[in-house]
Amino acid sequence: xxxxxxxxxxxxxxxxxxxxxxxxxxxxxxxxxxxxxxxxxxxxxxxxxxxxxxxxxxxxxxxxxxxxxxxxxxxxxxxxxxxxxxxxxxxxxxxxxxxxxxxxxxxxxxxxxxxxxxxxxxxxxxxxxxxxxxxxxxxxxxxxxxxxxxxxxxxxxxxxxxxxxxxxxxxxxxxxxx
Numbered sequence: 001x002x003x004x005x006x007x008x009x010x011x012x013x014x015x016x017x018x019x020x021x022x023x024x025x026x027x028x029x030x031x032x033x034x035x036x037x038x039x040x041x042x043x044x045x046x047x048x049x050x051x052x053x054x055x056x057x058x059x060x061x062x063x064x065x066x067x068x069x070x071x072x073x074x075x076x077x078x079x080x081x082x083x084x085x086x087x088x089x090x091x092x093x094x095x096x097x098x099x100x101x102x103x104x105x106x107x108x109x110x111x112x113x114x115x116x117x118x119x120x121x122x123x124x125x126x127x128x129x130x131x132x133x134x135x136x137x138x139x140x141x142x143x144x145x146x147x148x149x150x151x152x153x154x155x156x157x158x159x160x161x162x163x164x165x166x167x168x169x170x171x172x173x174x175x176x177x178x
Contacts, residue, residue: 001048008043009074009163080178087174101145106137109161123155
């Protein structure tokens, strides 16, 4: 059975969107997925399922999460091979751009069109720039970056449904699960 990694968006942000790791595992197992594991409490979950359609997997999880939590939890799913490739690309981009203050990886439900990717690239400032690669967009933030601001380029709104993790989390998950 194939193994997937899902990234949950907008959980554990404030008092009303709590979704503890143990509950995530319970819900994912409840839809029949196996080998379920989580990494830190930001909505990173690995599982196996005989389903092959990313859209069907995302819908099954989103429906189960909404029923359990009472709020929508956008979910972005990758195969382990896809995530391994994203982590390798992220590491290569960081090496190519020494001196970064931060490197966030936006994980996208759908790849943006070429026109949107160009608009995202056009948001570059002295704070940094965005590089879009398929269903991942890399925020490469330099010395002009202000700590605490995840989207100083105001590019995230152009990406559609997405969630972000820092480079370390992406590489750690890929090393651990891929």
